[in-house]
Amino acid sequence: MGMSRTNIIALLIFGAVLGYFLSFGPSTTQKFKAGVYQLLAPFLTGGSGLKKQITSVRTGLKSHDQLEHENTALQVENTELRATNRGLRDVEHEVNRLRHALNYRERSVFKLMAAEIVARDSSSWWRTVTINRGKRDGIETDMPVVTDEGLIGKTTTISEGISIVLLISDENCRVAASVEGSREQGIVSGQRVTTGLTPLLDLNFLSKQAELKPGQKVYTSGVGGVFPSGLFIGPVKTFRVRELDGQAQLTPAVDLSHLEDVFVVTGRR
Amino acid sequence: MIFFCVLLFLVLAAQIAELFIPALPWLYDAHIYIVPVIVFYGAMALPFPLMLALALYAGVLLDALTVQVIGGKVEISMGSSILLYGVLAGIMHGLRPLFARGHWEVHAILSGVFTALIVLAQYLMITFRRGSLVFTREIWWQICGPGIAAMLVAPILFWLLQWIGQMTAYPYGPERGRFE
Numbered sequence: 001m002g003m004s005r006t007n008i009i010a011l012l013i014f015g016a017v018l019g020y021f022l023s024f025g026p027s028t029t030q031k032f033k034a035g036v037y038q039l040l041a042p043f044l045t046g047g048s049g050l051k052k053q054i055t056s057v058r059t060g061l062k063s064h065d066q067l068e069h070e071n072t073a074l075q076v077e078n079t080e081l082r083a084t085n086r087g088l089r090d091v092e093h094e095v096n097r098l099r100h101a102l103n104y105r106e107r108s109v110f111k112l113m114a115a116e117i118v119a120r121d122s123s124s125w126w127r128t129v130t131i132n133r134g135k136r137d138g139i140e141t142d143m144p145v146v147t148d149e150g151l152i153g154k155t156t157t158i159s160e161g162i163s164i165v166l167l168i169s170d171e172n173c174r175v176a177a178s179v180e181g182s183r184e185q186g187i188v189s190g191q192r193v194t195t196g197l198t199p200l201l202d203l204n205f206l207s208k209q210a211e212l213k214p215g216q217k218v219y220t221s222g223v224g225g226v227f228p229s230g231l232f233i234g235p236v237k238t239f240r241v242r243e244l245d246g247q248a249q250l251t252p253a254v255d256l257s258h259l260e261d262v263f264v265v266t267g268r269r
Numbered sequence: 270m271i272f273f274c275v276l277l278f279l280v281l282a283a284q285i286a287e288l289f290i291p292a293l294p295w296l297y298d299a300h301i302y303i304v305p306v307i308v309f310y311g312a313m314a315l316p317f318p319l320m321l322a323l324a325l326y327a328g329v330l331l332d333a334l335t336v337q338v339i340g341g342k343v344e345i346s347m348g349s350s351i352l353l354y355g356v357l358a359g360i361m362h363g364l365r366p367l368f369a370r371g372h373w374e375v376h377a378i379l380s381g382v383f384t385a386l387i388v389l390a391q392y393l394m395i396t397f398r399r400g401s402l403v404f405t406r407e408i409w410w411q412i413c414g415p416g417i418a419a420m421l422v423a424p425i426l427f428w429l430l431q432w433i434g435q436m437t438a439y440p441y442g443p444e445r446g447r448f449e
Contacts, residue, residue: 010318021348
């Protein structure tokens with residue numbers, strides 16, 4: 001039994017659209033991707049808020065469970081006071097976090113644009129996050145993204161209101177780096193597959209005589225133009241000599257799995 | 270047609286939801302993918318032209334949200350997911366006679382296998398660009414983990430989608446009106 005005429009037409013249209021998308025070059029792909037992200041921006045920011053609310057409700061349910069087990073008025077009052085106290089501690093934590101971030105922005109030598117993480121990449125092979133700043137905030141491609149603890153990555157695709165940040169734990173994010181207390185320079189990149197909460201970074205192309213010690217700090221060297229010099233990447237964890245060069249493994253300075261507020265470096269002061 | 274529109278909406282919602290679902294640390298950080306299961310259900314339940322339209326839509330969304338352009342280079346070209354979804358959904362559509370008789374087991378298993386195949390294909394494509402083809406235990410779990418998760422989620426999603434089909438009076442479902 002052959003295919004019906006409708007099916008053949010559908011297949012031809014499918015093939016034509018597929019061919020159209022396959023012909024996209026990098027710049028067209030980036031524009032298309034930015035367009036789709038812009039369309040989805042309200043859902044992404046809304047989803048981020050919803051996720052926070054769900055976490056908050058879950059905390060509330062725990063309090064409710066406790067209340068069920070407490071019968072006397074004193075116990076209820078006690079629980080309420082504890083809940084209020086916990087709420088205040090959360091507020092205090094939030095205030096401290098924002099104050100810390102504000103202080104960092106004020107004392108930094110860079111011009112920084114504060115941003116919030118709204119979503120994380122769901123794919124297995126790329127490490128990216130989405131932030132709530134875009135073209136209209138002056139964000140451009142290849143701007144470094146940092147926290148007060150160190151470098152976290154660089155911007156890649158920019159929409160009007162949101163941008164994608166490629167994390168330093170991604171294999172494609174390459175950063176020219178220098179090691180504190182030595183003349184050693186190399187290239188830091190992420191690993192293809194990482195497991196566990198703390199991904200490791202590779203520092204390649206070191207000399208075989210480098211003999212780096214655990215704890216030595218690694219900073220951006222400023223070579224290449226994307227990342228300014230002096231941004232902390234992370235401390236050395238291990239060092240090994242390979243056939244042609246030396247390689248160190250670094251622990252990222254920033255806990256990439258719990259990012260909330262970040263700064264985009266938009267220039268120098 | 271209402272059911273088809275519902276599927277389009279669910280694919281979009283699931284694609285966005287996936288951005289907020291954290292990886293499973295106890296499964297070597299494997300991710301959970303819901304969209305392929307919905308697409309593969311659509312492949313069984315929809316007529317051929319609509320199946321292709323759904324594969325096209327899901328493929329464009331997946332590519333737009335996952336493909337990364339870094340330093341003026343794109344690792345996986347736009348359209349690759351459309352091709353993957355098209356081929357795999359086409360195979361699933363070929364097994365429609367089983368679905369029409371009310372069986373879902375083969376499709377649930379295949380949904381998991383095909384989800385893992387999509388992740389494997391992505392890995393092979395990025396490896397082709399980056400070099401050094403390696404298959405460590407972690408990589409196998411990153412590939413098979415989403416497949417296992419999809420296989421486990423499939424029966425529940427299939428049941429839910431069939432219920433939605435009945436609610437929208439969709440006429441192209443299983444002949445016996447329920448899964449066995």
